[in-house]
Amino acid sequence: MTKSKTLSLLFLMYHIICISQVKSSLSYQEIRKYYETKELNDETALPAVNTFIKKAKASNDDRALALGYRDAVAYSSVVDVKLKFADSTIHAALRTKNNDLISDAYLGKGILYSFNLKKYQPALDEFLKAYNYSRDSEDEYLKHKVNYHLGNVKSYLGYYEEAIGHFNNSINYFESGSKRSANPNTNYNFKKGYFNILHQMTICYRNLNDSNISDSLIELGINLTRQQRDFQLEYSYFLKCKGILYFHKNKPNDAIYYLNKALPPILKKNDFTWASVIYFYLGNVFINNGDEKKGIAYFTKIDSIFNKHQFIFPEVRRNYEFLIEHYKKENNAAKELYYTKQLLRADNIIVKDFKYLSKKIFREYDRRKMDDEKERLESSKFLTVIIALVVVSCTIAILIYRRHREKVLTKKYIELQERLTIYKNKLESTNQISEDDTQLKKQIVSDEKAAELAKKLAAFEEKNQFLQKNLTCKKLAEQFKTNTHYLSTYINEVKGTNFNKYLSELRIRYITNLLNSDRKYLNYKIDSLAAECGIASRQNFSDLFFEINGIRPTDFIKMRLKEINNN
Template identity: 80%
Template sequence: MTKSKTLSLLFLMYHIICISQVKSSSSYQEIRKFYENKALNDESALPDINVFIKKAKDNKDDRALALGYRDAVAYSSNIHAKLKFADSTIQTALKTENNDLISDAYVGKGILYSFNLKKYQPALDDFLKAYRYSLMSKDEYLQHKVNYHLGNVKSYLGYYEEAIGHFNHSINYFESGSKDSADPNTAYNLKKGYFNILHQMTVCYQNLNDFKKSDSLIELGINLTRHQNDFQLEYSYFLKCKGILYFHRNKPNDAIYYLNKALPPILKKRDLTWASVIYFYLGNVFITHGEEEKGIGYFTKVDSIFNEHQFIFPEVRKNYRFLIDHYKKRNNTEKELHYTKQLLKADNIIVKDFKYLSKKMFVEYDGRKLENEKEKLKNSKLIIVIIALVIISFIIVVLIYRHYQEKVLKKKYIQLQERLNIFKTELQSEKKPYEENVLVKKQVVSDEKADELAKKLAVFEEKNQFLQKNLTCKKLAEQFKTNTHYLSTYINEVKGMNFNKYLSELRIRYITNLLNSDRKYLNYKIEGLATECGIASRQNFSDLFFEINGIRPADFIKMRVKELNNK
């Protein structure tokens, strides 16, 4: 580094320290001015928030510290960081014994679970804690805010009547507050809350099959949001509900019109939860009215969203029944099996996240199914015998296959152990540096430089320098003070492989020897082993281990532990 660059760096560091000291001596409000107008999830606000948090810690001011952590939740973009800061907010708020702060802290974490992660059961737990503390608060806005979130999450979980009770309790507060508040931000938040309550009440009434009430709420919502630019997302929610209503009334053209009109703003906001519902109903409309291929296209979009977010509404579950039946009719067993697995995966998520709805859904489904099948199964004991035989046959096949796999693994393990035992002998039998140079001197440079490179590679291997992360041929050439082309050609000619293959072999050989010689590494996870030998990706490590050793790392560990335990 040149002298001028060093001076510039020192000046920059001094400048940063001075700014931090000035900010730390400012009041909390002055510090907040540096970031309070930035967009949510903008992490450029975090350095100033850290100054705020440090000041609160230095002053032992738990109230300010809780507010600082709450700001960190708002401006962090990573959900894991948000959850960590949310926990810190709760812990610090509890120390203050301030009911308002504690209630608000639990609301903040509940919103992360419900809005960001779509985990409604833990969200409900946090909102219930917030509710208990809000009962001891005099802040009317906080009380209705908690009540609104309780209704919101209960509507998602399928407690529709309870949710409507919460919404009825707070709807007048949000509606009148949005008109009477002098503060534009408060008025905006209250109006947004009011529109969301109308939307969720519409969803609840639709699921309760009370289409008269849902229809009137839809029309009210559309009329209130139609010409308001700040609430186009809410407007699209009501259009979506209107499209679903027309589907239930068997008016396909109207359903398609409103569902398609609702979709763009929802996709623009990346609200894929409601996008999947729209795709599901569009698929239903086309399937019901004979355009099966179009319908299947929309159902596959629902599946894509499910794969990306691992979340699905219970009402959308039937999406997979359509896909399974479609491919069953076409004798496409591969697709039928795929979507059967997807349905099972969806059911597992629904059972875990929507306990009430899943119980009700499966009871109703099983009840109808049993009623329809009762007469058919009266005299069908033979079916039970056949099923039992199929199950037994399947178990036998699985056992035979497992036995065969065990034999194959054992053989590969023994072969690898033999290679490890003669590894030192193989090293001694490798060509001498001078003989290696003869191979490359015509294509590279002089024997003298080739000898120098051979020595450097020997040290590189002996001192395990190949464990460096993100090592490339260019970086190693710079370390060796040579050019990349010469080093790459040399390794190709002498080692008989390209640089990446050479590096992978060294790393896998290194970690294999550790696994074989040091028992503690047998307790490492695959990610830990990959990191240990300098490979960034778990899957890449597993694939390279298999390619080079002929056995997966998990299988090698299992066999090695078994061998050591037997000894």
């Protein structure tokens, strides 16, 4: 028997022993002793947790059931499983009608969305529910925990001063709790909260260009976490911050040292967001030092993370500007276009989050806080002033959002104009069919057949035959007097996309050029534009236009008319 098989057998026996030892007749506290000292995400705790849950169900004890499901969230290692247990925690907590339990349940689900999945929209929904249930709570730990996570959201949005206000409200509570608590688990939670607040505050002060406070907080964090085995991830966060600080102080060697030292624990924890930030600053260091090849290698790692997780920090998006400029200098039009599309995708995600989160913050959290203040000061002479402040704050927020959206639309419009110019120049400089367009896997289509398809497709594009309504691959194959499979395979291999996507790109490119070159089309309705390029549905046309060009047709028309009128 191999060593690995022996270990697996011992592991299985251990599970059986655990299950047999944990009897439902034991008290909840006695059952929890079987797993409460285990590491988070350690699934060997689940047999005992399951016994805890079964006992709670048999006793119709919803409070205990909520606690049992919460433990299942903590010790499960798969995020999707954690989310299911989090939903069960909420359902059980709601049946207790205990606001503290309900608030904690919503908070737990919000943390899964924000920390594990980096999905800030659903995370904020859960945090706001947690806040509403914790408003009248006497549980100070719960209230400060909710306050901290709302601060995190504001920090992500870029409201650094407001985020610091949240953190200042809670930092002393967590720091003092870490010193006075004798219970190891409670002590750990207080310390973790304290270190996380310190970390977020360093980020806020750095973005507010207050390097003195940021530097002092980093040193404090490093000194507090350096020798603590349970907080090596937090230690690496502070090392990361120090590396970034040295980058801004133009000390490249120190920046490289601390960033590289911070990276391994972050990668081990699979914290892809901070890994991408480290890659971004390492790439910048090497670019600034003249090692462009190494810098670009780090930037492409960020692109891999973005493709995998569909998430990017706003400060990291400039990575794509470097990549676009790099491949523009190298005259690599394909990669320049690819990274331009990636930048547009990144901006779409960032703007979408910003729009949603900023509106939710002002509408649901700050407004609720103001309502609470209004109730407290209802008979006060300051009531009118408070209402005026709310109105002014909301107005400013709306103006900021509109200005930001206009800036983003302008940027996307300019980038689309550049792409249209590149495509026009490319068409003018190409007088014959590329050899690449006639080459296909020989076992599928012969060289002669590939050459014939290349000529027919070139004529198809040149004569705008793609404008035919209800055109399908089968119909086009019949027009070409060829096999549908051959045509589909040829388009996939040579054009690098499927038939429907190929047809959509031709149609959208055609109508975009008309809008850009002939003013009369700017007066057309969206339905008419869709019909003009062979697309039956108004919504489908708008969605395809946005997907391919990164901007809605209505926005493009407004920007184009504005440009023409200005000229």
